[in-house]
Amino acid sequence: MRYKRQAVILLSFITAITLIECTKVIPDYHKDTSDKAVPEPTLVSTGKQIFRFDAFGDEDFWSGLLHIDKAIAGAKNGGFGAGVSPKTALAVGLKVDAGALPPSVVAGIQSGAIDLNDPATTLALLKLNAVVGVKGNFTAEGGLKSIGITCASCHSTVDNSFAPGIGKRLDGWPNRDLNVGALISLTDNAQPIANLLHVNETTLRQVLGMWGPGKFAAILFMDGKALRPDGKVAANLIPAAFGLKGVPLTTYTGWGDISYWNSFVGNLEMHGKGDFTDPRLNDPAKYPIAVENGFFNVNHVPDLITPKLPALRAYQHSISAPKPPANTFDHAAAGRGKAIFLTKAKCASCHIPPLYTEPVNDLHTAEEIGIDDFEAKRSPTGKYRTTPLGGLFTRAKGGFYHDGRFATLNDVVNHYDTHFKLKLSPAEKHDLAEYLKSL
Numbered sequence: 223m224r225y226k227r228q229a230v231i232l233l234s235f236i237t238a239i240t241l242i243e244c245t246k247v248i249p250d251y252h253k254d255t256s257d258k259a260v261p262e263p264t265l266v267s268t269g270k271q272i273f274r275f276d277a278f279g280d281e282d283f284w285s286g287l288l289h290i291d292k293a294i295a296g297a298k299n300g301g302f303g304a305g306v307s308p309k310t311a312l313a314v315g316l317k318v319d320a321g322a323l324p325p326s327v328v329a330g331i332q333s334g335a336i337d338l339n340d341p342a343t344t345l346a347l348l349k350l351n352a353v354v355g356v357k358g359n360f361t362a363e364g365g366l367k368s369i370g371i372t373c374a375s376c377h378s379t380v381d382n383s384f385a386p387g388i389g390k391r392l393d394g395w396p397n398r399d400l401n402v403g404a405l406i407s408l409t410d411n412a413q414p415i416a417n418l419l420h421v422n423e424t425t426l427r428q429v430l431g432m433w434g435p436g437k438f439a440a441i442l443f444m445d446g447k448a449l450r451p452d453g454k455v456a457a458n459l460i461p462a463a464f465g466l467k468g469v470p471l472t473t474y475t476g477w478g479d480i481s482y483w484n485s486f487v488g489n490l491e492m493h494g495k496g497d498f499t500d501p502r503l504n505d506p507a508k509y510p511i512a513v514e515n516g517f518f519n520v521n522h523v524p525d526l527i528t529p530k531l532p533a534l535r536a537y538q539h540s541i542s543a544p545k546p547p548a549n550t551f552d553h554a555a556a557g558r559g560k561a562i563f564l565t566k567a568k569c570a571s572c573h574i575p576p577l578y579t580e581p582v583n584d585l586h587t588a589e590e591i592g593i594d595d596f597e598a599k600r601s602p603t604g605k606y607r608t609t610p611l612g613g614l615f616t617r618a619k620g621g622f623y624h625d626g627r628f629a630t631l632n633d634v635v636n637h638y639d640t641h642f643k644l645k646l647s648p649a650e651k652h653d654l655a656e657y658l659k660s661l
């Protein structure tokens with residue numbers, strides 16, 4: 223199998239490299255080191271380009287292996303099947319960057335002269351670099367050679383200022399419309415992923431169909447657990463990638479710092495080509511898929527990810543949590559709710575302002591926050607991290623908590639009221655929810 227062969231080749235590389243230099247002493251899940259050599263503004267603007275447009279060489283996976291480029295193009299344009307028209311792309315939650323459209327295209331869309339039901343239009347949009355998070359590579363003759371995906375596919379959206387799904391980029395905002403499972407399902411070659419997970423293609427496609435919009439199952443590709451113990455699909459909501467400056471541990475379960483996780487995703491989820499090491503994944507009982515495929519130690523020459531991590535982090539750290547529009551919550555109620563948050567409801571004992579998370583590596587057991595431990599136990603930490611609450615309004619869709627189990631903020635407040643026996647009155651609960659909306 224492809225992965226196994228890759229692992230063997232990688233292993234010999236790694237042995238050779240280890241013999242030459244044994245200098246990597248920082249545990250990889252704490253990758254963050256300050257990079258003072260490059261001035262900050264340059265790092266931030268480089269990081270922005272990486273976040274938006276860099277596929278880290280993942281085209282070999284998304285196009286070479288899965289043929290998503292051919293599925294988008296469709297049979298009429300050298301691919302297979304019906305192709306993906308802009309209408310279809312928007313329907314699965316992909317976004318179009320209006321800022322990348324020349325006036326002629328804007329006019330054409332407005333007048334209807336440009337056909338949004340034609341996959342050829344999608345190819346034209348890809349050529350303009352206008353499909354958020356999807357990078358098209360074209361031949362000299364103008365044919366689509368391959369596509370790759372970037373961080374922006376999941377962690378950016380648009381402000382819909384031109385039309386639904388078309389507008390100005392909003393980097394760091396989770397794309398809660400993106401149906402990642404449906405995108406992967408475009409492949410005509412699901413067998414390699416099915417093999418990886420030791421299931422048949424039908425089962426794989428069923429699972430991908432169950433994730434739904436705004437969700438992705440990163441740890442599935444480590445432990446092979448597609449379903450939760452209650453039989454529901456195991457998939458997590460795409461979180462915000464803004465407001466993370468000063469947040470010590472990233473992900474719902476605190477896998478590691480921001481650069482650790484950026485590298486994890488770039489290498490193991492997007493299938494970019496870099497170096498990644500985490501001995502914690504070398505645990506056959508907990509992470510059988512990762513062990514089988516050598517994900518605990520991947521190596522590529524050249525490494526297309528590690529050198530980009532400082533800039534990527536600088537860009538993420540430069541994006542602060544956005545403030546909600548003034549007319550989206552009741553200001554007086556939010557003011558009263560703030561006092562409840564800080565005192566009676568004790569929310570701030572974990573969600574400490576201004577980041578609304580914990581400054582040190584304080585994680586929480588499932589019992590502490592009153593939920594099941596399935597997702598926590600899949601993480602090396604065994605616990606949940608206190609989610610930073612800034613810009614909550616950007617992720618109202620899909621629910622709250624890692625898997626969206628609470629549909630609304632009122633449900634979250636009710637959960638805490640019961641779990642911590644807070645005895646909040648209905649008015650206090652309302653005020654607390656209004657405060658959450660104001661963050």
Ligand code: HEC
Nearest residue numbers: 372373376402438458459460461472473474475484487488
């Ligand atoms: C296919 C969708 C997808 C892509 C592509 C993706 N992510 Fe994520 N990202 C997620 C999901 C889902 C999580 C939540 C993981 C978890 O906790 O289980 C996440 C978590 C994160 C977090 C942690 C946020 C927090 O609150 O701690 C950061 C930071 C992040 N991603 C950055 C990136 C970067 C940088 C890239 C590109 C290298 C990237 N992601 C690509 C889906 C994606």
Ligand code: HEC
Nearest residue numbers: 474567568569572586591606607608609622623624634638
């Ligand atoms: C013991 C620590 C702790 C306390 C106290 C606490 N939280 Fe949380 N909070 C967490 C953790 C951990 C999570 C992540 C849970 C998950 O994703 O499954 C979380 C998640 C949330 C979320 C969901 C955020 C998102 O994007 O999904 C909201 C909203 C929230 N808390 C609000 C509150 C409010 C309001 C209070 C007070 C009534 C409170 N929290 C008290 C630890 C705490």
